[in-house]
Amino acid sequence: MSATLELFGEPLGAEPGEITRERAAIRGFLAEAKHSGLMATSCDSWMSGHSPEFSRELGRRGWIGMTWPRRYGGRDTSPSMRFAVIEELLAAGAPVAAHWFADRQIGPSLLRHGSAQQREFFLPRMSRGELYFSIGMSEPESGSDLSSVRTRAVPARDGWTVTGSKIWTSHAQHSHHLLTLVRTGDRGEKASTALTQMIVDLAQPGVTVRPIRTLDGREHFCEVFFDDVFVPSDRVLGTPGSGWKQVLGELGFERSxxxxxxxxxxxxxxxxxxxxxxxxxxxxxxxxxxxxxxxxxxxxxxxxxxxxxxxxxxxxxxxxxxxxxxxxxxxxxxxxxxxxxxxxxxxxxxxxxxxxxxxxxxxxxxxxxxxxxxxxx
Ligand SMILES: Cc1cc2nc3c(=O)[nH]c(=O)nc-3n(C[C@H](O)[C@H](O)[C@H](O)COP(=O)(O)OP(=O)(O)OC[C@H]3O[C@@H](n4cnc5c(N)ncnc54)[C@H](O)[C@@H]3O)c2cc1C
Structure with missing residues (x-):
């Protein structure tokens, strides 16, 4: 039995036995999934292979949110164990896009900055592969210069009213929630205190999601418009004004x-x-x-x-x-x-x-x- 990712039938490195066993389990599942038609191999499957059926099956088998605490539906495994599993999924070109952002960065952000209520509501549903998140950072004029985001949230009774738009929002047409970065500070205030992360329910009145067609004729990402969308106070992630610092931490998960x-x-x-x-x-x-x-x-x-x-x-x-x-x-x-x-x-x-x-x-x-x-x- 090989102990790591393979090319030419040869292992690329060596790993402890418990990780070898986990690789064998996920490889067995992937072979079955190909055989039964649950999945077909494709390139770039983490971005374009959106299959709620596949995600739910992975969740049922404990392969989403693996490192999260058990009380939130995780398995408390090491990062190395998770690394091996996601490597196998990617190597097989499995359709993991539906739950990818939730597993990769929303879950860790909730564990780091979320309230007890947010963790208890979102994490178990995410780890079962049933609840999907998109990421709402980029805007038409704010991509590389993310600190210039203009989508604005102003205080309202028991929450905030959000107005503005996002672009490139992967799978917003399929996701249930969006973790978005908005401006809550005064005009001219620095990003380090002026930005806030909020969880927006994409079924909320005032949200419009418009998919964008790409070269392959499919629709992987969207424009998202907020027209006076109400976001309750308990859907702020962390505290108002702490969004920029939190996003910088999240980008580590996103890029590495x-x-x-x-x-x-x-x-x-x-x-x-x-x-x-x-x-x-x-x-x-x-x-x-x-x-x-x-x-x-x-x-x-x-x-x-x-x-x-x-x-x-x-x-x-x-x-x-x-x-x-x-x-x-x-x-x-x-x-x-x-x-x-x-x-x-x-x-x-x-x-x-x-x-x-x-x-x-x-x-x-x-x-x-x-x-x-x-x-x-
Ligand atoms: C397939 C795909 C999926 C995406 N999914 C999401 C998503 O789910 N959520 C989300 O929020 N965003 C998403 N994005 C957006 C992505 O993060 C942005 O495209 C990226 O940050 C670049 O921003 P921009 O497109 O506005 O380009 P710009 O910032 O306008 O940059 C255009 C070009 O100018 C160059 N440039 C800009 N500033 C500088 C500088 N200071 N120095 C040197 N060169 C510079 C850049 O390198 C780039 O080549 C996605 C993008 C793609 C392609």
């Missing part, structure tokens, strides 16, 4: 995971199966080994108070560059070794690739974060 370099793994794996071993391919495997090790290390520290933002930016920047390199090698390989299933994986990866270096923060911004930390900018 193995999805930042495994979107194209099904393609890489199919090339390995078909005999690819040229020098370029060896170079990809070497990068993959390094990225896995970096991402796993960052993952171990995500629970610490000091969010490893710089290390997460390194993983995101190098990881998405690796995904683009994989596409280049695959293009060359396919021109000499045509294979229909590989061509389909290539097309999926290619049509989604314009977003790889943008989502979660553009590469230039990652490099700026790294340079500043090194005193270079």
């Amino acid at each position: 995971g193995p999805e930042r370099f495994l979107s194209t793994f099904p393609l890489l794996s199919a090339m390995a199966r078909d005999g690819a071993a040229e020098p370029d391919f060896g170079h990809l495997v070497a990068q993959l080994v390094v990225l896995r090790s970096m991402s796993a290390r960052v993952g171990k520290h995500l629970g610490d108070n000091e969010a490893p933002g710089v290390a997460a930016a390194v993983v995101k920047d190098l990881g998405t560059a690796f995904e683009q390199d994989t596409l280049d090698v695959a293009r060359e390989w396919l021109s000499q070794h045509p294979a229909p299933d590989l061509a389909e994986l290539f097309t999926q990866a290619q049509t989604h690739s314009p977003g790889f270096t943008l989502r979660g923060g553009a590469s230039e911004i990652m490099r700026d974060i790294i340079a500043r930390a090194e005193g270079l900018s």
Whole structure:
């Protein structure tokens, strides 16, 4: 039994026995799920493979919110155990998008900043794969410069009234709630005290969700409009004014995971199966080994108070560059070794690739974060 992610039928590293057993369990489940038609392998499945049926099945088997406390539906496992499971899901190209944001960053944010009532309501439903969240940070004029968000919340009786809009909101048309960043401070006030995170029920009157069609003819992300939307006080995450600090911590979870370099793994794996071993391919495997090790290390520290933002930016920047390199090698390989299933994986990866270096923060911004930390900018 292999003890870690495989390429050429060979393990990429070694792991403790309990993780090997968990990998065997999830691999068994994934093989069954392919056989029964519950899933089909695709590239970029964490962003585009939205299947509530699959998410509920994973939740039923304890593979969502694995590191969360048992009282909230988790299993109290180590980050390494979760890393192995999500790596297997991504390597298999499984449709995990429905619960991805909830599992990756909303759950950890609720555990860190949420009230007892918020944790008790949201976490068990999320860990069962039944309640889905979207992330409402970016706005038409505020992407890289997130601190300039203009969606505004003003105090109302027992809560807030929110007005404004968000864009690029992945899967808002399917999600139940949105964790959004809004301006509650005075005009000219600094982001460090002027922004607040709020949980918006997407079925609330005044919310309009408009999906955007992408290159592949599908609708993965949306515009979201708020027209005097009421948000009760108990749906503020943390305290009013603490949103910016919280979001910076959350971005560590968003940028450092193995999805930042495994979107194209099904393609890489199919090339390995078909005999690819040229020098370029060896170079990809070497990068993959390094990225896995970096991402796993960052993952171990995500629970610490000091969010490893710089290390997460390194993983995101190098990881998405690796995904683009994989596409280049695959293009060359396919021109000499045509294979229909590989061509389909290539097309999926290619049509989604314009977003790889943008989502979660553009590469230039990652490099700026790294340079500043090194005193270079
Ligand atoms: C597939 C996909 C899914 C997404 N999902 C979500 C989601 O669910 N929720 C959400 O909130 N957001 C989401 N986003 C938005 C994403 O976070 C933004 O696209 C990203 O932060 C860049 O912002 P922008 O698109 O406004 O581009 P801009 O900020 O306008 O940047 C455009 C270009 O200018 C460059 N640039 C900007 N500022 C600088 C600078 N200071 N120095 C050097 N270069 C600079 C950038 O590198 C970029 O190439 C998603 C994006 C994609 C592609």
